Amino acid sequence: MPTFDYKFTVNAPQTAVANFHHDTRILKKLTPPPIFVQVHHFEPLGDGSEAEFTLWFGPLPVRWRAIHSDVSGHGFTDTQASGPLRHWQHTHRFTAVSPHTTQVHEHVEYSHYSGRRGLLSRLLFNQPGLYLLFTARKWLTRYHIKKQPAETAITAQG
Numbered sequence: 176m177p178t179f180d181y182k183f184t185v186n187a188p189q190t191a192v193a194n195f196h197h198d199t200r201i202l203k204k205l206t207p208p209p210i211f212v213q214v215h216h217f218e219p220l221g222d223g224s225e226a227e228f229t230l231w232f233g234p235l236p237v238r239w240r241a242i243h244s245d246v247s248g249h250g251f252t253d254t255q256a257s258g259p260l261r262h263w264q265h266t267h268r269f270t271a272v273s274p275h276t277t278q279v280h281e282h283v284e285y286s287h288y289s290g291r292r293g294l295l296s297r298l299l300f301n302q303p304g305l306y307l308l309f310t311a312r313k314w315l316t317r318y319h320i321k322k323q324p325a326e327t328a329i330t331a332q333g
Contacts, residue, residue: 176285178282178284181313189249199218210230225256226240249268251266252266262286263284271276
């Protein structure tokens with residue numbers, strides 16, 4: 176089964192990065208153009224919570240339902256329950272490098288359907304495509320966390 180790993184650091188405490196990623200509005204903030212996300216249902220992040228959304232790749236809609244697990248202040252996993260791939264499991268981990276720096280580790284295990292059914296997922300969710308997606312997410316994460324009011328970061332430090 177193919178895997179994809181991507182690591183980057185954010186100049187923010189680990190709790191601030193975790194709180195940012197636990198916000199259910201984050202999917203829209205971290206989806207880079209030209210992809211747009213339409214959220215249909217998103218439960219507060221917790222073990223067993225569900226998210227249903229459509230990713231729009233231009234005029235092409237890709238419907239997705241994910242189940243969350245292993246939710247903690249150090250990360251979580253989302254697993255595709257239905258969607259374009261045969262298997263998709265995305266683990267987010269947040270590790271304090273220092274009191275004000277956090278490493279984000281994105282680990283994805285995925286597989287495609289064979290034949291015509293897997294054509295779209297093979298075109299969109301491949302190693303180069305994932306690299307571009309997660310590079311954009313790195314920039315967007317840094318941008319949005321930097322934009323957070325100072326009191327939010329202080330509160331998040333708890």
